[in-house]
Amino acid sequence: MNFLDRLRGDRRSATAAKERLQLVLIHDRADFPPGKLEALKDDLIATLSRHVDIDTKRVNISLTQDRHQQRLVADIPLAPPRARRKEIR
């Protein structure tokens, strides 16, 4: 590893550019900016929490795209059983 590689933590800037580009294009094409996605996530957490205990810190919502379809993908982990029991008590 040369000096420059160490300086940037061995991450090539072209890789960063491509990843940023992919993300920005997904949001551009859906006309759904990242800030709105965050707001949606907060609403979703609030709604879901009325029904089930969820691990709010690990909730992940993202926009994805394959060739023909854009979709919202939500990964909503439930709170660990122990934590849930504690709250009930």
Next chain:
Amino acid sequence: MTAKAATITSGKGGVGKTTATANLGVALASAGYRVVCIDGDIGLRNLDVVMGLENRIVYDLVDVIEGRCKLRQALIKDKRLADLYLIPAAQTRDKTAVSPQDMVKLVKDLRTDFDWVLIDSPAGIERGFRNAIAPADLVLIITNPEVSAVRDADRIIGLVEAEEKSPPKLIVNRVKPEMVKRGDMLSTVDILDVLAIDLIGVVPEDDAVTVATNQGSPAVLDARSRAGKAFRDIARRMNGEDVPFESLESKDGFFGRISRIVRPGGAS
């Protein structure tokens, strides 16, 4: 003769539209086609200086459209090539002086006398861009290997598709092979991975372009210029020739991947 109209556009400014228009015009005319280049950047006339024809201008595009001169009076003949002409933009007007229908009519009047009508689009997605793509049979989208320029190209692809034009083609300009090899510049393959578009050319960063612009003599005329060679190849592909893509960026794989991604064939 019935000309094909090709518009060179980009979204982002300064990526090389005017340079590409001048070079493709010279390349096509050198190959024996009758070519007219139209400067669509009304208010920011530039194609004249890049082609070295600024001292010959009498009438401009808006003069033709508003009927102050005949079409052939606004056709400026190139100094070097018998079959190359320029219609300059008006410098003291703005884009609203022209409508998309005006451009369609103008290009229709040119079609019988030329093989190619090349239109240099202004940056942006407003009226000037609409004017420039209205008459196009072929849209060439030019970008640089940078996040912002590629993002804007994606937007333009969407707008061109919404116009129900034939699929646009991509030119990647100002590629620095050394930076790509080092992993510090987006490669053409990276760009094609994220954009839904076919490639028609890859143009390297080349000091000869600056020198050429200083002299008003497009780089295509310089046999040693690598950018000039790339523009000559694009001109051949525009005419349907299956010209292999030179491996600018790396020895491993670029060739193979590009030939898989790109469907051969030209303007249609």
